[in-house]
Amino acid sequence: MGIAQRRGALALAGLVVVLMAGCATETPAPVVTAPAISPDALVGKWGLAAYHKDADRPRTIKEALAQCNKPYVIKPGPNGGLMMYLADNAQIQELVLKPGANGVTYLGPPGNAGTTDDRQVLNVDPSSFTTIWVDPDNAARYGTMVYERCGKRA
Amino acid sequence: MTVRASLFLRVTLAGAIAAAAFVLPGVFATAQQIDMNVVDQPGYVPSPDEEQLSGAYEKQEVFFRTSEAPGTIIIDTSQRFLYLVQPNNRALRYGIGVGRQGFQWSGLQKISRKQDWPDWRPPPEMIERQPYLPRFMAGGPGNPMGARALYLGQTIYRIHGTNQPQTIGHAVSSGCFRLVNEDVADLYDHVPVGTKVIIKQAVAL
Numbered sequence: 001m002g003i004a005q006r007r008g009a010l011a012l013a014g015l016v017v018v019l020m021a022g023c024a025t026e027t028p029a030p031v032v033t034a035p036a037i038s039p040d041a042l043v044g045k046w047g048l049a050a051y052h053k054d055a056d057r058p059r060t061i062k063e064a065l066a067q068c069n070k071p072y073v074i075k076p077g078p079n080g081g082l083m084m085y086l087a088d089n090a091q092i093q094e095l096v097l098k099p100g101a102n103g104v105t106y107l108g109p110p111g112n113a114g115t116t117d118d119r120q121v122l123n124v125d126p127s128s129f130t131t132i133w134v135d136p137d138n139a140a141r142y143g144t145m146v147y148e149r150c151g152k153r154a
Numbered sequence: 155m156t157v158r159a160s161l162f163l164r165v166t167l168a169g170a171i172a173a174a175a176f177v178l179p180g181v182f183a184t185a186q187q188i189d190m191n192v193v194d195q196p197g198y199v200p201s202p203d204e205e206q207l208s209g210a211y212e213k214q215e216v217f218f219r220t221s222e223a224p225g226t227i228i229i230d231t232s233q234r235f236l237y238l239v240q241p242n243n244r245a246l247r248y249g250i251g252v253g254r255q256g257f258q259w260s261g262l263q264k265i266s267r268k269q270d271w272p273d274w275r276p277p278p279e280m281i282e283r284q285p286y287l288p289r290f291m292a293g294g295p296g297n298p299m300g301a302r303a304l305y306l307g308q309t310i311y312r313i314h315g316t317n318q319p320q321t322i323g324h325a326v327s328s329g330c331f332r333l334v335n336e337d338v339a340d341l342y343d344h345v346p347v348g349t350k351v352i353i354k355q356a357v358a359l
Binding site: 048049050052053060064067070072085086087089090092140141142 | 196199283285292293294296
């Protein structure tokens with residue numbers, strides 16, 4: 001076998017290996033999508049209020065704005081996250097926005113999306129955002145939480 | 155320790171005290187004087203069993219001698235009872251939770267307003283302690299203010315329901331008087347705005 005033939009055989013073998021490896025890797029590569037929400041959108045001072053019945057949402061929004069004298073302050077974290085609180089925990093910590101299935105965005109400690117420590121972000125606009133806890137007990141106790149921006153966005 | 159774990163310990167301690175009081179009546183008076191250091195549980199919905207009071211704190215008609223007119227509310231802070239005066243030396247007696255040490259008071263007020271399923275706004279010191287809490291929670295089951303509220307004059311105090319029935323009979327609040335939801339709804343239906351309310355507080359020795 002000449003050098004050219006040997007090179008050709010090696011190339012063919014390499015191609016077979018690549019193809020076999022491709023067959024062995026049946027799980028599609030994870031699709032990494034950036035969260036649809038930028039952490040910057042949540043930084044600021046917020047009036048925080050909660051409701052359990054949808055009929056209470058409009059007045060809860062007004063009440064959230066009325067609570068800006070006791071704002072819930074969200075600052076940027078050192079690692080690009082957001083300094084916030086988990087349910088029933090007065091220790092502030094860095095939380096991150098996490099993309100979940102079907103375009104759902106979660107807000108919680110770094111790691112998997114949709115864990116019981118997470119909040120699901122239901123909607124965001126420049127002046128407000130709404131969340132509900134993933135943990136059913138927390139969701140039942142705290143209901144839907146509305147954050148209304150206090151003053152203009154910095 | 156999380157707040158919930160802490161709460162569990164405190165409630166367990168209170169339960170142990172209550173059990174001891176049941177077995178050893180002699181310690182009852184002492185147990186009653188112990189403040190129940192319990193935090194609010196916004197959103198917690200108690201089960202019907204939890205809301206069912208028994209013994210002295212269950213609503214009941216009792217013999218009650220007073221010169222006050224029927225329809226008057228008399229609150230006995232030290233005994234943790236609220237009386238609604240009835241004719242013929244009788245009264246409806248309800249078990250209540252009262253202000254913890256330093257938050258008890260006495261006076262003469264009138265019901266200035268009635269509200270079903272009142273909203274809840276945690277006081278600033280509570281927000282400082284529990285900064286994760288919403289600053290406003292719309293009224294409904296699970297709301298710490300319970301099913302009804304009766305506002306006392308122009309004060310910040312109210313007679314209201316609770317989502318923590320285990321706190322009835324204890325000194326837990328910031329000066330308000332709490333009843334289980336069924337009882338506060340019953341009281342709400344019995345008394346109009348303008349009802350005279352006498353708050354009595356025995357001097358602690």
